Amino acid sequence: MQNGSAGTTLARGLTSIGLASAATVTHAFAQELASNDTGKHVETVTVTAQKARLDALPEKILNTPQTINVVPQEVIKEQGVRNLQEALKNVPGITLNAGEGGTHGDLVNIRGFSAQDDFFLDGMRDTGFYTRDSFDYDSVEVYKGPASTLFGRGSTGGVINQVTKAPVLFPIEDASLTGGTNNEIRGTADYNYVFGDNAAFRIAAMGELSGVTDRPFVRNRRYGVAPSIAFGIDTDTSFTLKVLHQQEDNTPDYGIPFLFGRPAPVAQEAYYGLPGDDRSKANVNVVTARFDHKFNDTFSISDSARYGSYWFDSRQTAAIYGNANCYSGAAPYSGAPVCTGAASDIPVTTFNPFYPVFGTPLDQIFVLRDRPSSEGVITTMMDNLDLTSRFETGPLSHTLITGVEDDSEFASLTRFVNQDTSIIPTPLLHPDPFESFPGMQTTVRQLPVTKTHTFAAYVDDDINIGEHWNIVAALRFDHFGARFDQPLGTPSSFTHLDNVFSPRIAITYKPDERSSVYFSYGTSFNPSAEDLALSASNQALPPEKDHTYEVGGKIQVLDDMLSLTAAAFDTTMENARITDPLFPSLQALAGTEKVRGIEFGAQGRITEHWEVIAGYTFLDPTAVGLVAAGVRGPIPNTSKHQGNIWTTYDFDNSLKFGAGLNFIGTRFAGTDTLVDPGHIITAKAPGYVTFDAMAGYSLTDSLSLQLNVYNVFDQRYLSDSYFTRPNENHTIPGAGRTAMLTANVSL
Numbered sequence: 001m002q003n004g005s006a007g008t009t010l011a012r013g014l015t016s017i018g019l020a021s022a023a024t025v026t027h028a029f030a031q032e033l034a035s036n037d038t039g040k041h042v043e044t045v046t047v048t049a050q051k052a053r054l055d056a057l058p059e060k061i062l063n064t065p066q067t068i069n070v071v072p073q074e075v076i077k078e079q080g081v082r083n084l085q086e087a088l089k090n091v092p093g094i095t096l097n098a099g100e101g102g103t104h105g106d107l108v109n110i111r112g113f114s115a116q117d118d119f120f121l122d123g124m125r126d127t128g129f130y131t132r133d134s135f136d137y138d139s140v141e142v143y144k145g146p147a148s149t150l151f152g153r154g155s156t157g158g159v160i161n162q163v164t165k166a167p168v169l170f171p172i173e174d175a176s177l178t179g180g181t182n183n184e185i186r187g188t189a190d191y192n193y194v195f196g197d198n199a200a201f202r203i204a205a206m207g208e209l210s211g212v213t214d215r216p217f218v219r220n221r222r223y224g225v226a227p228s229i230a231f232g233i234d235t236d237t238s239f240t241l242k243v244l245h246q247q248e249d250n251t252p253d254y255g256i257p258f259l260f261g262r263p264a265p266v267a268q269e270a271y272y273g274l275p276g277d278d279r280s281k282a283n284v285n286v287v288t289a290r291f292d293h294k295f296n297d298t299f300s301i302s303d304s305a306r307y308g309s310y311w312f313d314s315r316q317t318a319a320i321y322g323n324a325n326c327y328s329g330a331a332p333y334s335g336a337p338v339c340t341g342a343a344s345d346i347p348v349t350t351f352n353p354f355y356p357v358f359g360t361p362l363d364q365i366f367v368l369r370d371r372p373s374s375e376g377v378i379t380t381m382m383d384n385l386d387l388t389s390r391f392e393t394g395p396l397s398h399t400l401i402t403g404v405e406d407d408s409e410f411a412s413l414t415r416f417v418n419q420d421t422s423i424i425p426t427p428l429l430h431p432d433p434f435e436s437f438p439g440m441q442t443t444v445r446q447l448p449v450t451k452t453h454t455f456a457a458y459v460d461d462d463i464n465i466g467e468h469w470n471i472v473a474a475l476r477f478d479h480f481g482a483r484f485d486q487p488l489g490t491p492s493s494f495t496h497l498d499n500v501f502s503p504r505i506a507i508t509y510k511p512d513e514r515s516s517v518y519f520s521y522g523t524s525f526n527p528s529a530e531d532l533a534l535s536a537s538n539q540a541l542p543p544e545k546d547h548t549y550e551v552g553g554k555i556q557v558l559d560d561m562l563s564l565t566a567a568a569f570d571t572t573m574e575n576a577r578i579t580d581p582l583f584p585s586l587q588a589l590a591g592t593e594k595v596r597g598i599e600f601g602a603q604g605r606i607t608e609h610w611e612v613i614a615g616y617t618f619l620d621p622t623a624v625g626l627v628a629a630g631v632r633g634p635i636p637n638t639s640k641h642q643g644n645i646w647t648t649y650d651f652d653n654s655l656k657f658g659a660g661l662n663f664i665g666t667r668f669a670g671t672d673t674l675v676d677p678g679h680i681i682t683a684k685a686p687g688y689v690t691f692d693a694m695a696g697y698s699l700t701d702s703l704s705l706q707l708n709v710y711n712v713f714d715q716r717y718l719s720d721s722y723f724t725r726p727n728e729n730h731t732i733p734g735a736g737r738t739a740m741l742t743a744n745v746s747l
Contacts, residue, residue, distance in 0.1 A: 046604045047072070048554050048563040053141060053163050054123050055302055055386045056150050056460050056474075058399045062554050063470060065506035065518035067144035067158075067567045067599060075613055076134055078648055078658050078694060080178070080708040080740055082186065082208065084119075084132040084162065087140045089662050092599060092615035092642050093157075094142070098255060098722035098732050105129040105282070107720075110157030111144060111571060112595040112621045112638040117531050118159040120151065121244070122288060127380050127409055127532070128310025130282035131248055132162065135188050135206030136226040139163045144599070145548045145569060146524030148502035149474040152405065152456055155524045156546050156573065157595075166240060167200035167230035168192055173747035180740035184210035198235050203227040213711075214268045214736035215253055217275040217433055222248035236294040244286040252280045254318035255720070255732035257367060257428075260358060261672055261681040263718055263731050264428060272319040272367065272431045277440055281313040300388045308380040315440065319367040319431070320420065321674075321727035322354035355674045355727050366425035370728065373441040376413035378532065382406065399462040407454040411532040415448070416441035444488065450532045452482045460504075468511065472520075474504040482529035484539070494539035498527045515555040523547045528577075538577060538587045546573035546593075562604035562612075570596045581629035591625030593635055609652075614645040627671045627680065634668035637721055639687065641665035646692075654698035663689045669731070670723030685731050688717035706742045711735060 047070045048062035061068050069091045081087045084106055088094050097107035097114070105128070108115050119126040126132075134140075143150070144158040151159050172192035179185055186208040194200045207223040224246035232238035254273060256264050286308045294300040326339040339345040356365045386403040423437045458476035465471065482496040506520035526544040528534055552567030576591035597619040605611050619642075621635035646660035665687040672681040691713055696706040714737040723729040 046556055046560055046563050048556055048565070049560065053139075053161065054143075054150060055388065056401050056403075056458075058388070058401070058462050059470070062514075062556065062563075063508055063510060063516050065470075065472060065508045065516075065520040065550075065552075066147070067550065067552060067565065067569075067601075069142040069144070069601065069615065070603070071140040071613075073138050074611075075646060076137055076140075078656075078696075078706075079646065079660075079692065080694070080706070080742060081134050081137075083134055084140065084160070087134055087137070088142070088160070090613055090615070090644055090646060091140075091142045092601075092617040092644055093144065093597070093619065095637050095639055095642075095664065095667060096720040097637055098720035098730055105131050105280075108160070109637055110142070110160075111569070111597065111617075112619055112635045113157035113571070113573075113593070115154070115157060115160065118151070118154045118157075120159055120161040121286065122164055122242075122304075123161060124288065124304060124306050124382060124384065125151070125380070125407065126162065126286070127308065128282075128284060128378050129312055129314075130246065130284050130310065131220070131222065131250070133206055133208075133222060133224055133246060135224055136164045136204040136244065137162060138165050144567075145520070145550055146522045146546055146571065147504070148478070148500075148524040149458060149460065149476040149504040149522065152407070152454060152476070152478055153480060153525060153527055153530050153543075156526065156544075156571065164226065164242070164244070165190065165202060165204055165228070166242075167202040167228055167233065169194055169198070169200060169233055172202070174745065176742055176744045178740050178742040180210065180738060182211045182213045182735065182738045182740075184208070184740060186210065196231075198233045198238075199229075199231045200233060201227070201229045212253065212735045213738045215271065215733065216269055217251060217271045217273060218253040219251040220248070221250060222246065238292045240290050242288045244284065244288075246282070246284045248280070248282045250280045251275050251278055252314075252316045253732055254316055255718075255730040257319040257321070258669060258672070258683050258723065258729045258731065259356065259365070259428070260675050261683045263685060265362070266429060268716055268733055268736065270429075270431055271433050272369070272426070273317040273433060274369065274371075274435065274437055275433055277437070278316050279313065280316065283309075283311040285309045298390055301386065302388075303383070303385045305383045306380065308378075308382075310378040310380075311376070313375040315373045316371070318370045318730050319426075319428070320370040321356065322368060357674065358676055362429055363427070365428040367428055367431070368420050368425055369423040369435075369437070371419040371423070371437075371441065373416040373418075374413055376411065379410045381408045395465065397464040401458075401460040401462075403458055405454065405456040405458075407452075407456075409450075409452045409532060411448075411450045413446075413448050414444055415446040417443040417445045446486055447488045448484065448486045448533075450482065450484050450529060450534060452480065452529055452532065454481075455479045468509060470508040470510065472504065472506040472508075476502045478502065478525075480527050480529075480543075482527070482534055484529070484534035492536065494534050494536065496527070496529050496534055496539050498525070498543050500525045500527075500543060500545075514557075514560065515553070517553045518551070520550050521547065522550075537585060541577065541587060541589055542575075544573055544575055544577060544589065546571060548572075556604075558604075558606065561608075562602065562606060565601040566599070568596075568598045570594075576623070576625065578625040578629065590629065591623065593623045593626070594621070595635065595638070596620045609650045610647070611650070612645065612647040614643075614647075616643040617641075633671070634682075636670055636723060637667050637685075639665040639667045641687075648694070654704075656694075656696040658694040658696075659692065661689055661691050663687070667721065669721050670725070670729060672726040674726040683723055683726075683729070685718050685721045688715060688734075690715050690717060690734070702746055704744045704746075706744065708740045708742070710738045710740075712737060 141161040174190040192202040212218040228242035230240040290304045389400040460474040504522045508518040528538040548571040550569040573593040575589035578591035580586040580588035601615040627633040648658035669683040698704040717734045719734040721731040
């Protein structure tokens with residue numbers, strides 16, 4: 001396998017940029033915006049009436065045999081959404097993961113499966129660890145179910161596609177300024193200038209400084225700018241060039257540890273970090289270009305090219321427990337374990353940083369300061385070329401999409417020595433954020449470099465059989481290669497190669513123009529180097545593979561103002577990576593992960609003034625081998641029940657009210673074998689319900705005010721979790737009640 005050089009890929013990418021444009025909004029949708037009287041207010045249209053934003057999905061969402069959730073720009077504005085994770089609260093079946101080591105930014109599960117590498121920006125992979133801000137969003141799309149025919153590797157539970165703002169043929173001069181009780185100050189701007197019959201320039205910008213209510217040391221500092229220019233808008237030939245630049249310098253939050261199978265019962269404000277040195281920095285630069293040309297009614301071509309650079313510097317401190325759990329001499333409390341004299345026994349004192357067992361008084365538990373640290377840069381070069389052909393063969397009407405993809409990714413990291421054994425332990429109940437420590441990490445322990453190269457070819461035939469039937473048949477081939485080198489200490493070097501075919505088949509029945517019923521089957525694969533990491537334990541393993549069956553229906557009601565959707569699905573991964581029971585230093589494809597579920601959604605308008613977006617999922621997740629070889633158990637960080645609703649009412653007197661809730665049931669976090677030696681304890685994060693509300697008032701045609709209150713009833717809850725083993729885990733408290741006032745100006 002030849003991975004291909006970065007120079008070769010760069011040359012390909014630059015050649016394609018010379019041919020490319022990024023029409024991230026379909027012409028039809030842009031015209032819909034332009035038809036607005038003022039041209040300055042984006043209406044929430046019936047979602048299923050829109051076309052999906054991917055070239056490979058030519059049908060409207062109504063007739064696309066897949067669950068697709070869309071969070072439109074109007075909902076993003078109403079809720080005062082500031083980042084991607086806040087937008088995803090409107091999508092059921094998604095749970096948040098907390099970071100570990102140098103990992104930070106957006107980490108989520110979709111339908112029970114990790115989506116760490118399943119973020120896309122205008123249909124192309126958005127690799128990198130950073131907090132994705134919403135300032136340049138036109139909408140957010142979530143494509144549920146495996147879709148390797150569309151996206152390549154990953155997508156077991158689905159993918160998240162960020163649809164950005166694009167130049168349009170009407171003026172936009174919008175700005176907003178927000179102040180919040182969380183010490184937030186945030187400003188955004190959106191400006192579009194038309195300088196020809198079919199050409200425009202647009203720029204979006206953002207700056208934010210904020211904290212998190214009830215988490216006194218957490219800080220978010222970021223700014224971003226996204227200029228774009230387009231030629232040939234709404235013509236047969238168009239070209240768009242777009243740049244995204246975002247920087248952040250945050251004080252991270254690694255939350256509180258688990259204890260006795262549940263989150264430790266500590267104060268909401270308990271902070272185990274060292275804010276004097278902790279930080280998560282990122283510098284993201286993404287350049288995207290796209291070229292579209294329609295030859296005639298039969299053939300059209302599009303080419304997209306991207307260069308991405310994702311630099312990060314991550315230093316953080318989290319609470320962890322040590323490994324010892326026995327006492328020599330007199331037991332300090334009833335039931336305390338006494339050392340047996342075995343060679344593995346490590347006696348500890350009453351005030352100890354080691355792993356507490358049942359019965360340990362809370363005021364006698366101390367924790368270590370875990371300080372992993374890393375920095376590095378991920379660089380990507382990618383190009384997608386699609387040819388679309390529309391033709392008929394007898395009674396069949398075809399939309400045939402053929403394409404190739406070339407994708408190179410390069411990750412160069414520096415990992416520093418952990419300081420967990422060189423900092424005095426801190427009390428669990430009263431952690432000291434100002435405790436002295438040896439200073440920033442400077443001793444390097446690893447210098448890993450990972451290179452991956454993907455070449456893919458695919459074909460997708462969308463066949464209409466009369467007015468009522470549609471068949472989708474797709475096949476993709478991926479040639480995925482990786483190389484890993486780590487020269488420091490004990491040098492290591494590995495290579496990896498996968499050749500994978502991914503099929504997709506679906507059939508849709510359309511009783512009328514407003515409804516559809518479908519059945520679909522799709523697959524996905526997860527190679528060992530999917531997340532730009534490779535090790536001796538997994539470098540020889542073939543990819544994990546899974547398949548999903550889904551049946552569903554979609555319908556537009558109330559004069560096409562409201563979309564209703566329903567789906568039932570079954571996703572099975574029969575060769576999940578687990579620890580090899582015979583060789584614990586290796587991994588084996590011997591596990592099984594299975595999620596069955598149902599999902600319901602409603603989005604649109606009930607009346608001209610009453611708008612709603614709502615969803616519910618039930619997931620039945622089971623796994624074999626994740627707890628221990630051959631042992632059946634749950635899938636981490638997956639909630640069986642999850643629901644959301646957001647609704648607004650717009651009065652004729654320029655007044656708008658909105659309210660909503662988010663519900664997530666209990667989530668399994670991990671297994672604990674140390675709390676009660678000899679037994680397995682299931683650690684869980686409790687479920688919760690939060691309520692949000694908003695009120696908006698237009699003072700003039702150009703000026704409006706909007707008040708958002710989040711977590712209205714000041715519910716204490718835990719939003720993210722991470723559990724790798726009994727002595728290393730954490731969960732992050734959600735923000736307390738927070739109010740934000742925004743002034744919006746539209747000239």
